[in-house]
Amino acid sequence: MDGIRVGKRLIGTQAPVTIGWENIPRVEGGPVKRAFFTWFQPVALFALLAFWYYAPNSIAKASTAIGIGIGFKVLLLGLEWVNPRHESWRLTWKELATDLFYVGISYTLLRLVDGYIGSDVMVEAIQDKLHWDKANWFTGLPLLVQAFLIAFIFDFGQYWMHRGMHNWYPLWLPHSVHHYITQLNINKGAVGNPVELFLIGLGIGGFFDFVPRAFLLAGAFGMAIGTYQHINVRFNSPRWWRFLFNTTEHHSLHHSQDFEATRSNYAGSFIFIDRMFGTCIDGEAELLGMEGGRRMSIREQMTYPFTEGWKTLKERFGRPRFDDPAAVPAE
Amino acid sequence: MNLRLIDWIWHVRGTLPLAPAQSGDDALDRLAPLFGQPGTSYERASLDGAAQELTFTKKDQAAQDKMSVFDGGTLRIEAGADGAVLRYHLISRALLFCFLAPLLFLGIAQLTIVFDPHKNAPTEKAEKTKKADKKDEVVQLNPIDKALGAPAPEKPDKDDEDGGKGGSGKHGKKPATTPAYVFAGIFAALYLIGRILEDRLIRRLFRKTLAGE
Numbered sequence: 012m013d014g015i016r017v018g019k020r021l022i023g024t025q026a027p028v029t030i031g032w033e034n035i036p037r038v039e040g041g042p043v044k045r046a047f048f049t050w051f052q053p054v055a056l057f058a059l060l061a062f063w064y065y066a067p068n069s070i071a072k073a074s075t076a077i078g079i080g081i082g083f084k085v086l087l088l089g090l091e092w093v094n095p096r097h098e099s100w101r102l103t104w105k106e107l108a109t110d111l112f113y114v115g116i117s118y119t120l121l122r123l124v125d126g127y128i129g130s131d132v133m134v135e136a137i138q139d140k141l142h143w144d145k146a147n148w149f150t151g152l153p154l155l156v157q158a159f160l161i162a163f164i165f166d167f168g169q170y171w172m173h174r175g176m177h178n179w180y181p182l183w184l185p186h187s188v189h190h191y192i193t194q195l196n197i198n199k200g201a202v203g204n205p206v207e208l209f210l211i212g213l214g215i216g217g218f219f220d221f222v223p224r225a226f227l228l229a230g231a232f233g234m235a236i237g238t239y240q241h242i243n244v245r246f247n248s249p250r251w252w253r254f255l256f257n258t259t260e261h262h263s264l265h266h267s268q269d270f271e272a273t274r275s276n277y278a279g280s281f282i283f284i285d286r287m288f289g290t291c292i293d294g295e296a297e298l299l300g301m302e303g304g305r306r307m308s309i310r311e312q313m314t315y316p317f318t319e320g321w322k323t324l325k326e327r328f329g330r331p332r333f334d335d336p337a338a339v340p341a342e
Numbered sequence: 343m344n345l346r347l348i349d350w351i352w353h354v355r356g357t358l359p360l361a362p363a364q365s366g367d368d369a370l371d372r373l374a375p376l377f378g379q380p381g382t383s384y385e386r387a388s389l390d391g392a393a394q395e396l397t398f399t400k401k402d403q404a405a406q407d408k409m410s411v412f413d414g415g416t417l418r419i420e421a422g423a424d425g426a427v428l429r430y431h432l433i434s435r436a437l438l439f440c441f442l443a444p445l446l447f448l449g450i451a452q453l454t455i456v457f458d459p460h461k462n463a464p465t466e467k468a469e470k471t472k473k474a475d476k477k478d479e480v481v482q483l484n485p486i487d488k489a490l491g492a493p494a495p496e497k498p499d500k501d502d503e504d505g506g507k508g509g510s511g512k513h514g515k516k517p518a519t520t521p522a523y524v525f526a527g528i529f530a531a532l533y534l535i536g537r538i539l540e541d542r543l544i545r546r547l548f549r550k551t552l553a554g555e
Contacts, residue, residue: 067493099406104411104539105436105536106405108440108529108532109436111528111529111532115447115525118522119447119451119454122518123450123454123457147481150481150482151482152484193404224492224495305381307402
């Protein structure tokens with residue numbers, strides 16, 4: 012495969028990718044369907060922001076956010092059914108059951124662990140130390156500015172954590188498992204080795220049921236933008252949306268079987284962070300995964316980082332075995 | 343204990359009549375392409391009499407493999423009372439896993455109770471926070487937000503009461519076991535759906551493949 016030159020890099024030499032918005036297919040069907048899948052994303056984002064902006068204090072709580080999050084995912088599962096991006100990414104019973112296993116572990120076991128050593132402890136420490144009167148300069152800002160700053164700072168951290176995972180072997184090991192997914196569906200974001208899920212703080216919970224409104228608004232950014240990273244729905248995302256925000260197109264390229272393509276589009280919600288640091292590639296891929304698209308079983312996903320890590324340690328530091336046949340270099 | 347009494351949990355069995363003129367060889371020829379998927383290996387053998395058998399195993403089967411839910415099994419063409427029949431026996435670890443998953447989540451619920459991180463949380467600390475909260479001034483809204491009509495924030499000290507009542511708050515008395523119970527329920531339902539759905543889908547796939555559709 013020749014690949015396509017993007018800046019200094021050749022993308023798509025190992026697996027097919029589509030580069031450039033003009034080459035990406037549009038939603039097909041009648042005018043109502045096309046309008047729906049063009050406007051759904053911005054309408055959902057602005058509706059959520061308006062809801063959290065105006066919701067009375069009695070319902071502006073984390074538990075409401077969790078409820079809305081679950082409802083939104085069910086709705087998106089319905090959209091996957093109606094308007095799939097690729098037939099080859101269709102959700103099957105086995106895929107659904109596998110994905111839900113990881114969602115379940117995130118909601119339960121990781122949450123329990125987080126209570127001891129993870130994000131919950133950190134949040135509690137921060138909340139104990141942080142007196143809101145000392146943060147008046149921040150809480151006095153307009154709510155949407157606060158919300159954007161919270162979401163941006165979080166995503167900025169995620170960007171570098173994610174980029175680090177792709178560049179430093181000890182972090183790559185737990186993250187690599189997530190790259191064995193061979194299709195994108197709504198719960199695929201939860202699929203990965205629990206060590207990674209713990210590292211990036213996917214464990215649900217953390218905040219008190221009382222949450223400053225700005226955090227709920229910031230969560231709305233994550234939910235109404237970041238969710239589209241893993242989904243099998245074709246949208247005609249508006250030009251401004253795909254310039255600012257991460258899309259399924261961007262993230263499918265990140266999951267491509269082409270190595271160079273995976274080293275792009277690291278941000279969770281705000282793809283302009285990738286644009287700032289020169290790692291953004293606009294395009295999409297259908298063939299996803301590692302090792303030519305080998306689907307990893309749950310059992311292997313649980314053990315892979317440890318077994319691979321052990322293998323590497325042995326290769327590097329282990330005593331050479333004299334009965335081994337001499338290694339033949341590949342080239 | 344006779345395993346057969348419980349192995350229906352993850353074993354799918356069934357029979358399909360062949361068309362009157364269809365030979366065993368022809369039937370297996372038609373079914374064989376189903377096993378040409380990545381990670382699948384199969385063998386065909388002629389048994390005593392006219393019976394024929396195809397045995398397969400799968401490893402790391404692709405998500406879109408139509409038989410991805412099965413890890414192995416046998417398909418046998420046998421003589422039945424009304425002509426030849428396809429008798430299949432398929433084994434699915436995914437179904438077994440899904441059947442056991444509710445137990446896993448019930449176990450996690452018990453773990454949540456035993457290892458509740460807030461069980462021994464010092465109440466003194468909670469009270470201190472409460473007092474501190476009461477001292478805190480109510481956060482003032484930015485004038486822009488006031489003008490746009492956003493509700494003004496309340497004092498955050500209500501949280502501790504919420505936690506006590508609802509049990510989901512950080513300082514609540516009860517550990518949050520609800521998600522684990524919900525997922526146990528989800529997997530019980532998923533198992534029932536999967537056991538019925540995958541049984542029907544594989545039957546339909548074999549029927550259509552045999553008919554050459």
